[in-house]
Amino acid sequence: MTERIYYVPDANGVERLPTVLSMFHAAPPVMRAPHWHAQVEVNYIVRGWVHYKMSGHEVRFSEGDMALFWGGLPHQLDDAADDVVYAGGHLPLVHFFRLRLPQDVQSKLMQGATLITQATDASDTLNFARWNDYARSGDPMKAGMAVDELLLRIERVRFDAYSLLPGRADIANAVEGLDHHSSPIVVRICDFIADNFREDIDSSDIAAAANVHPKYAMNVFKKTTGMTLNDYVNLMRLSYAQALLMQEEANVLQVAMDSGFGSLSAFNKSFRKIAGTSPSDFRRDVRTRPGAPVTVRTPNRRRIN
Structure with missing residues (x-):
């Protein structure tokens, strides 16, 4: 039987570093309790599945899914496949609000919606692994390139099919999105x-x-x-x-x-x-x-x- 790995907030973890963009590629530990952090989180499921309890809804991400959600609302990864591997990052708001996403997406994510897209392919698996390697390389140019490419990949969501969970009717009262001013x-x-x-x-x-x-x-x-x-x-x-x-x-x-x-x-x-x-x-x-x-x-x- 696979030993269950649990996560608790670390004294120098993402919860304490709201200005830092962190990237990961690992088997996610199950959370013993909900946590929150002042970044938008992106998950890409390389293998297996994970289940989250979000603020007001629950969601399961499966192999090949890419998802974004606002970490400032309590959320808990409470179950996962034994062989799961996920990748992604935590985006400080200074990055998030620079993203060229559909007009309503930023505001609805901030209101508690979860964006999920299945419009991914084998290149995403390779790219997320490379971005993590570049970010960990110690080479500032590689690290910067990893960030730039990750942000561009997230922006590409606007050209593909995606869902906002819970349904659009449930978040219809979310505030309007950004404008150029x-x-x-x-x-x-x-x-x-x-x-x-x-x-x-x-x-x-x-x-x-x-x-x-x-x-x-x-x-x-x-x-x-x-x-x-x-x-x-x-x-x-x-x-x-x-x-x-x-x-x-x-x-x-x-x-x-x-x-x-x-x-x-x-x-x-x-x-x-x-x-x-x-x-x-x-x-x-x-x-x-x-x-x-x-x-x-x-x-x-x-x-x-």
């Missing part, structure tokens, strides 16, 4: 927040960095992502805090302060809102949840700044 502003906003989310920042600071009026910054960000600026700043902090909580001697109060929350009460309230549990209970549960013999392993990933 808002995209650069959202990118500047995301850049600034990614660099400063642990500091005491507000909408005026963010708007000044994007060179727009605070009210306009709030409106365009809400229209594009479905989140307020404050929601997004909190998400970045919570993603970071989630990883810190996995450290053996993590102190909840210190995690709250190190993640940018001004008080323990604010941290507890925000954490409970996204996780449905307190930080202390999350830390305990994710480390002690019963199951098969546990080997904790982070997937084979390469991070690219």
Whole structure:
């Protein structure tokens, strides 16, 4: 019988690195609990299948499927084939909002939809393996090429058949997509927040960095992502805090302060809102949840700044 491998957020994992594009090609570990991270995730199933519990729906990706979903909503890979291999990456929003996808796709993904396409072929299997190798090569030119080619491959989704799950009727009220005026502003906003989310920042600071009026910054960000600026700043902090909580001697109060929350009460309230549990209970549960013999392993990933 194959030993079950479980995943918990790592102290230096994707949850803590919202500005980093990481790539992977591995057998995915099953998650003991839902996690979240401030990147859009792309999965390509090389072999076998995986099953996810997403926010509000469940989905199974099978061999040859390529999928995108917003990692900022709690999600859990809760089952997989014994021989599964998947590949892909985690895209910081500064990359995601530069993608030339159909107008409604970005906003609907941010609202919780999952994009899935079966319009793949043998070249995708070869390409995902090569991109991972290039990303891990230590050669900056190869690493940059891997990122560029991955982004172009994702953009090619617009020319093929794809589905948004749950059905389009279920996400019909999602906000409208980007236009050519808002995209650069959202990118500047995301850049600034990614660099400063642990500091005491507000909408005026963010708007000044994007060179727009605070009210306009709030409106365009809400229209594009479905989140307020404050929601997004909190998400970045919570993603970071989630990883810190996995450290053996993590102190909840210190995690709250190190993640940018001004008080323990604010941290507890925000954490409970996204996780449905307190930080202390999350830390305990994710480390002690019963199951098969546990080997904790982070997937084979390469991070690219």
